[in-house]
Amino acid sequence: MTEASLQVQTTQNALTTTQHEMRHLQARNEVLTRHNCALAMRASQAPLQKAHAIDKALAHTAIQSKQRDTFSLKEKNVIMDEVRDMICELVAKHDVPVSSVQDIICTVASCLRKTVDGSISIRSIRHVVQEAEVAAEVQVVDEIMQVDGVTLSGDGMSHKNINYQSHHIMYTSRHGAGITCFAGIQHEVNHMSETQLQGWKDMIHKMCTVYNECMVGNVAEVADPRELVTKVKGMLTDHAEDQKKLVCLFREWKEACEREVWGEQALATLPPDDVVALLWQMTDGAIVAAGGIDITKTTRRVSKILFDFSLKHNLVTSHLGQIQATLATTEMACFSMWGQCISHPYFRAVRNFLENILDLGPLHEQLIAHIKKLIDNVELIFGTDATYETVAFDGQPFERPEAFYIIQCIAQNTTKYPHLRSLFVAFLEGALETLIHFCREFAANGVIVHTSPETRKLARMNTMNDTNEGALGTLRVSMRRAP
Incomplete structure (x- = not known):
């Protein structure tokens, strides 16, 4: 190329x-x-x-x-959960009348520069409160069914000749925390022990009925009122005679419930033929006990049995002595000195003791020893060198120091008040006798000392009955404000 x-x-x-x-x-x-x-x-x-x-x-x-x-009360025309909680807080905790809930919500929202969207009728508010009551009862029964022991406490009052009884249930949760549940306030026709027991029966039966209606079918056990009664390990009341009788009646009811539950459990293990034979045997025994087959004799016998049974309920009447309109200066001084040296310090110690009332035995022993020390040497109080460190039960400053030192000045005038020391010693001796009587459960040979820590834990009770007294006080104020 x-x-x-x-x-x-x-x-x-x-x-x-x-x-x-x-x-x-x-x-x-x-x-x-x-x-x-x-x-x-x-x-x-x-x-x-x-x-x-x-x-x-x-x-x-x-x-x-x-x-x-904007604060919305409803979502898709349904009251929101947080609004329901607020309504329950206002009505149940802060004692707001149902008719005033809507106005209070709007007033508070206005102060916060918010506009309330929607409204809630009085009827809806009542339904919300009733639903909350049902939910609370269901929760209490469900928790009680999961623990081994509960205790009960109550207190009563009269308002315009109507008796009211407050109820609380206490128990220790599975996590070891002490729980106190308000079980409601009931009207009672009188203050007899039998009536108070019937109030407890009605309350427990109602709670179990509500629980069964709401929970049965939702993989929940049936709540038997008798089984709840068998879990009761103690009752917190005062030392009034009607309360002592109430405890005895409740113990009898508990024992009857235990026998029924155990009997049903035993019958469940028997063959059907044995159960039928046993029932026939019990029926024949009941007929013979009633006087045989004769209808007339049977009726008379049953009537006599019922009459005799009704006679066993003796009426309990409490006779309250009239309190003297005035007290002598010496008596007033004794009461005041008791309060400064014993009552206030004791209450402070008990209120600061947030554990179980069944563990207060050592504190009561210290109180008894302190009173005996004052009886042996009353000059610890009336002497010029007396101080709160040696006189007050807890060694803390007096609640009203001016009262203590005024009484000390009065005590120096032996001519005008010659019996102040001897009267106060007699006061202490009488108080000591009553205190020993009240604290006999905590004595060395008492029931509480010989119980195990686990048993005392099951029978946990608050050291004060403030929950019931507070509930009744709130009720009294509510009825006074909105009769």
């Missing part, structure tokens, strides 16, 4: 390469052109998009601001 042919071939190859590069550049140019057009169109639409984004942000901010400034 000649040199000219080589040059032609080379030139053709170069031309081909150049054409390929040109086509590539043209394609690239077209792509850039379309991209530039898109950018130009986007740039032209940017002000509109910016304005739309600003409007959207402002609308969203307005919605959030409205939500922050």
